[in-house]
Amino acid sequence: MTPTSITVHETDNTDVGANAEMHSIYVKGSDAQERELSWHFTVDDTEAYQHLPIDEVGRHSGREGNHSSLSIELCVNSYGDFNATRANAIELIFMLMEELNFTTENVTTHNYWTNKNCPCNLLSNWNEFIDELGGSPEVKGRLLEVIAFELWVYDQPDWEARYITVKQGEVFTINSALTVMVPKCIN
Numbered sequence: 620m621t622p623t624s625i626t627v628h629e630t631d632n633t634d635v636g637a638n639a640e641m642h643s644i645y646v647k648g649s650d651a652q653e654r655e656l657s658w659h660f661t662v663d664d665t666e667a668y669q670h671l672p673i674d675e676v677g678r679h680s681g682r683e684g685n686h687s688s689l690s691i692e693l694c695v696n697s698y699g700d701f702n703a704t705r706a707n708a709i710e711l712i713f714m715l716m717e718e719l720n721f722t723t724e725n726v727t728t729h730n731y732w733t734n735k736n737c738p739c740n741l742l743s744n745w746n747e748f749i750d751e752l753g754g755s756p757e758v759k760g761r762l763l764e765v766i767a768f769e770l771w772v773y774d775q776p777d778w779e780a781r782y783i784t785v786k787q788g789e790v791f792t793i794n795s796a797l798t799v800m801v802p803k804c805i806n
């Protein structure tokens with residue numbers, strides 16, 4: 620196949636040690652074969668494995684997705700650093716985008732193809748993920764105008780830490796960008 624998109628997944632496997640290396644073994648084993656599962660890359664907090672050539676059809680996203688899309692699985696193993704996994708995935712996707720002449724419009728989710736709640740952790744802030752792929756490495760000092768009626772401002776990287784509200788038309792400056800712990804996914 621000639622891939623026309625990249626599909627992002629999460630393994631949903633929170634076992635300790637369910638990292639990229641473990642999945643590289645799993646995907647070649649009998650269980651994956653019986654379940655007719657295969658995909659192209661797995662990324663964890665330290666490395667990425669490639670399991671299929673990028674022009675080979677995988678089995679990860681239903682018929683349409685399988686026949687048109689490259690697949691990347693992000694590990695969610697316990698004691699793994701998901702933020703590092705996410706950063707590594709961005710780096711890998713960015714490389715593939717360059718190689719295949721893709722833009723962020725060619726990057727999609729398992730959810731898009733089959734409605735599955737995958738990639739579970741990333742879906743809740745998917746636009747942010749896409750923005751990072753589009754390349755906005757430095758947000759510091761950028762002015763942000765509020766276009767919503769009202770927005771909460773937080774003074775700590777915690778959804779409980781509501782600080783003040785800002786109103787439509789107000790402008791404020793970003794001093795630093797933080798990643799807030801995402802709510803736990805229920806699989």
Ligand SMILES: [Zn+2]
Pocket residue numbers: 627628629679729735737738
């Ligand atoms: Zn998936």
